[in-house]
Amino acid sequence: MRHLADGPYLADGLRLPTNGLDYTILAIYFAVVLGIGFAARASVRTSLDFFLSGRSLPAWVTGLAFVAANLGATEILGMAATGAQYGVAVVHWYWIGAIPAMVFLGLVMMPFYYGSKVRSVPEFLLQRFDRPAHLLSSVLFAFAAILIAGVNLYALSIVVEALLGWPQWVSIVVAGFFVLAYITIGGLSSAIYNEVLQFFVILAALIPLTVLGLKRVGGWDGLTGSLEKSHGSDFLSAWGGTGIGDANPLGANWLTIVLGLGFVLSFGYWTTNFAEVQRALSAKNLSAAKRTPLIAAFPKIFIVFVVMIPGLVAAVLVPKIGTAGSGLTYNDAIPLLMQELLPNGVLGIAVTGLLAAFMAGMAANVSSFNTVFTADIWAKYVVRDRDDTYYLRFGRIVTAVGVLASIGTAFLAASFSNIMGYLQTLFSFFNVPMFVVFIIGMFWKRASVKSGFWGLVAGTVAAMVNYFVIYKQGVIAIPTDQGANFVSAIVGFVAGAVVMVAVTLFTAPKPEAQLAGLVYGTRSPGMEEAPSEGDDAWYRRPALLGWGAVLLAAACYLPYSF
C-alpha cells in the first residue's frame, strides 16, 4: 500500500560484504521455496484448490499469510524510509491506517464474503450488483496486479544490484522464474505457505537489525535524545504539529489522517484488495475466515517498531539522509544498517528476508491476478461453461502469462520509472470507491443493481480530478502529495456515496430473494453450520480478538501522543 520514497531507489556504495556463508543461507531458502511448490502439487485437483486452496487452510496459516502478503519489501523499505523522513508519524500507517480496517473486515464483512462463497472480490460485486460493475473492477484489478508485481520485481532488481552486485536483468529473470515455478505448480497453497515462511524469515532479519541499531545510538533514550536535538520534538510524536492549519512534514492534519488514511484509504485497501482478501477466503470455515485478518492484526501492530526504529536510527547516523549532500536516499535506511551492523551469517538471513519479501510481494499479486483473470474474466465473459479441468489448466497458463507480463513491466519500469509511478497513483484511486460501493451494497438493501457501477465510476473520477486538477494545478494548496492523497480519498468516497444514492432513487432495487447472504441482516443458505470442534474456545472468539487488537493499537498511541 506504500510506495517507496521518490528518487533513486538505492544509492551506490551500499554493496554488502556477503560471503559464502550468506550465499549458502540464500541458496537453502530458494531450494525450500521450490520444494514447497512441488510438495503442494499433489493437493491441486480442482480449480478451487488452485485458486483458493480448496477453502481448507487453518486460521493461523491464512492469518500470517494475510499479514505477509502486505509485508512486501517495497512496504518494508518504504516504511523505514517514511520513518527516516517523517519520524514517529509512520505509526499512523499501522495503528490507525490498518488495524481498524482489518478488524472491520474480520468481524463485519467476512460473513458476507466467506458465507456467500464468492471466489474473489469482483465476484461479490457480480452477486450484489451487475455485470458492468463486475467487469470494470475485474479488469482494473487484473491490470493493477500485474503493474504492482512488475514494480516489485523492478524494485527487487535495483536493490539486489546495489547490495549484491547482480546485473538488473539477472535478478528480474531469476526471481520471476522462481515465482512462476512455485505458483504454477502449487497454486495458492504454495504462495500462502511461502508467505508464512517469509513472515518468519523477515522478522529474523529485522529484529537483530533493530536491536543492534538501538544499541549503536545508545538505546531508546539515546535515539530520542539525538533526534530531539536534530529534528525537533514533533519528529518523535505521532500527532505533534497535525493541528488543522499547522505545518508538518507529512502535509496532513489530524482530520485528513483519521478520515483519509484511517478510514477511506485503509478500509479501501484492507477490505477490498483481493490480494489480501483472497488469503481469508482460503480459510477452512467461517470462523477461521473471520479470524484471518484478526490474527494478522496483532503482528501488524508490532511490526511498525522493527521498521520505524531502523528508519529513525538511520536518521541519527546520517542526519542529512534524503538530501543531496548525504549521497543516501530515505530508502537506504535498512540497507545502510545492514551494511554497517550485521556480520556474515545474520547478514545472509537479512538478504534472504529481503529477497523473500520481494518475491512474496510479487507472488501475492500474481496469485490473485490468475484467479480474477480466470474465474472472473475468462470463465464469465469469454469461454463459459467448460468443465473444471479446463479452468484449472487455463489458470496455470495464465499464471505463467502473468509472470511474463510482470517481467515485461519490470523492464519497462527500468526505462520509464516516472510513468510507472504515475500509473501506480492512477490505480490507487480506483481502490477508494471500491470501499464505498461495498459498504453501501452490504448495508443498504435498497441500493440498486445499477448504483454499483456508477458509484465506482463517480468515485474514481472525483478522486482523480481532485488529485490531478485541483491539487496539481494548484487550485487548492495542499503541502504534499501525501496530504493530497488523503484528501482525494475523502473526495472520492463522498462522490461515490452521493452518486450511488442518487442512482438508487431512480432505478429498481434488486429482488429481496437474491440478496440472501449479501446484505446485512440476511443469511446465506447453509451458513448455520455448527462451529467445528475447538472453535468455541475463548481465545478463538472473533469479537475478543478484534476488540483486543483495536484496544492494543489505541494503547500503543499513548506513549507517542503527549
Added chain:
Amino acid sequence: MSELQREVSELEKKSATAARLFDIRRIIGGLFTVYGIIVTVAGLTASDADLEKAVGVNINLWTGLGMLALGLFFLIWLWLRPVAPPTPAPAPPAE
C-alpha cells in the same frame, strides 16, 4: 441456493487440499532448525571484527539460538498436535 453456491459447494467436495496438503509446520520447523544451527555456529566462531561490527553483541549467536528455538517450537508443536485426519462423513443410521 444460488448457482454460485452450488458450483463452489460441488468443488469443495472434490477438493484435495484438506486431505493431501502437507503441514507447513514441518517446513518452518526444519528450515529454522537448520538456519539456527548454521547461524549459531557462526556465532560460536565469531571473529573480533564480527563482534566489533555488531557493537559488541554476538548477534549471530543470539539470532541463531532464537531461530533454533523457533524451529524446535514448530517441530514440537507438530509432534504434540498432529493434524487430525479429515472427519469422515457421518455413517448412515443403522436400521
